[in-house]
Amino acid sequence: MMNHQDVLAVYAAMADLTEQMVLAAQRSDWDQLVLLEQACAAHVQTLREQDTGTPMRGAQRERKIELIRQMLNADRQIRDLTMPWMAQLSKLINATGTERRVLNAYGSV
Numbered sequence: 001m002m003n004h005q006d007v008l009a010v011y012a013a014m015a016d017l018t019e020q021m022v023l024a025a026q027r028s029d030w031d032q033l034v035l036l037e038q039a040c041a042a043h044v045q046t047l048r049e050q051d052t053g054t055p056m057r058g059a060q061r062e063r064k065i066e067l068i069r070q071m072l073n074a075d076r077q078i079r080d081l082t083m084p085w086m087a088q089l090s091k092l093i094n095a096t097g098t099e100r101r102v103l104n105a106y107g108s109v
Contacts, residue, residue, distance in 0.1 A: 002050045004060050011067040014043045018074035025081035033078075 002010070017040045024033040056064055 001052050010043050015067045015070045018071045022074050022077045025078045
């Protein structure tokens, strides 16, 4: 089981990963973004499995709150950067599907 210091170290690692994710999204490096997200998800799983859930107090609690806020801010930035790309990808997928249905209905020209 993890003590409070261990938990804070994992949160700090996750905050660092989310900042790297922002940079990857800014560069449109989607492959790197996915890899970083997977690493972050592994940390979340570690917390689920090993965190005792004992409430933190004082400075440790404040540090945890600060790290969570950093991650939420990074998440917002990532969503702001990826949403236009996701919308464009959705249009491409829909256009391809429409094209396929037209070809199936009317055959190739």
